[in-house]
Amino acid sequence: GAGVSQTPSNKVTEKGKYVELRCDPISGHTALYWYRQSLGQGPEFLIYFQGTGAADDSGLPNDRFFAVRPEGSVSTLKIQRTERGDSAVYLCASSWVGGNTEAFFGQGTRLTVV
Amino acid sequence: AQKVTQAQTEISVVEKEDVTLDCVYETRDTTYYLFWYKQPPSGELVFLIRRNSFDEQNEISGRYSWNFQKSTSSFNFTITASQVVDSAVYFCALKGGSQGNLIFGKGTKLSVKP
Numbered sequence: 001g002a003g004v005s006q007t008p009s010n011k012v013t014e015k016g017k018y019v020e021l022r023c024d025p026i027s028g029h030t031a032l033y034w035y036r037q038s039l040g041q042g043p044e045f046l047i048y049f050q051g052t053g054a055a056d057d058s059g060l061p062n063d064r065f066f067a068v069r070p071e072g073s074v075s076t077l078k079i080q081r082t083e084r085g086d087s088a089v090y091l092c093a094s095s096w097v098g099g100n101t102e103a104f105f106g107q108g109t110r111l112t113v114v
Numbered sequence: 115a116q117k118v119t120q121a122q123t124e125i126s127v128v129e130k131e132d133v134t135l136d137c138v139y140e141t142r143d144t145t146y147y148l149f150w151y152k153q154p155p156s157g158e159l160v161f162l163i164r165r166n167s168f169d170e171q172n173e174i175s176g177r178y179s180w181n182f183q184k185s186t187s188s189f190n191f192t193i194t195a196s197q198v199v200d201s202a203v204y205f206c207a208l209k210g211g212s213q214g215n216l217i218f219g220k221g222t223k224l225s226v227k228p
Contacts, residue, residue, distance in 0.1 A: 043218045103161070
């Protein structure tokens, strides 16, 4: 596709449930990022993939959060035993690898845990 | 530690006024990259500009200009002759030379009134 695509755009789930958020990056981009944005805040880094491997997962808040990118393209962010504090907009971005490259962001998935 | 500070939480101007958004950063990297992103009400982060730490040349692009000063660790962004469509949240971001991910400030909400 032309841009980064994230599905679903909105997700409402009950506390304790498991959710999966999907990101389809720009074709050919080897780097993929997940961020979380709470209301009134800047995006907060979660995890960064180069190809299939997680190059940096230092932003994942705890072991309930996990992400995969098995074929080096589409990525899934998985959250187990969701908590109300997980409610936020989850943003995905992709780029070419390299410091001097901008990341292109998707529209985000708004997750609400009730 | 890497940090980006946007001291202005909200700015309100009248159309055609010039407006400058401030950004101060902290990093120990000698090579790093700075970015500005715009987030309109639709929610998608839109890339505006990047600068390398070794390139202090300032630039003007249409109504946008940037002032990068390493001596004060600042990377300010100016919109000349603001328009209502410029209303958005603007984020400054930093990427260290050894990192893949962006560190964002908390953003400045710009409201341009007709």
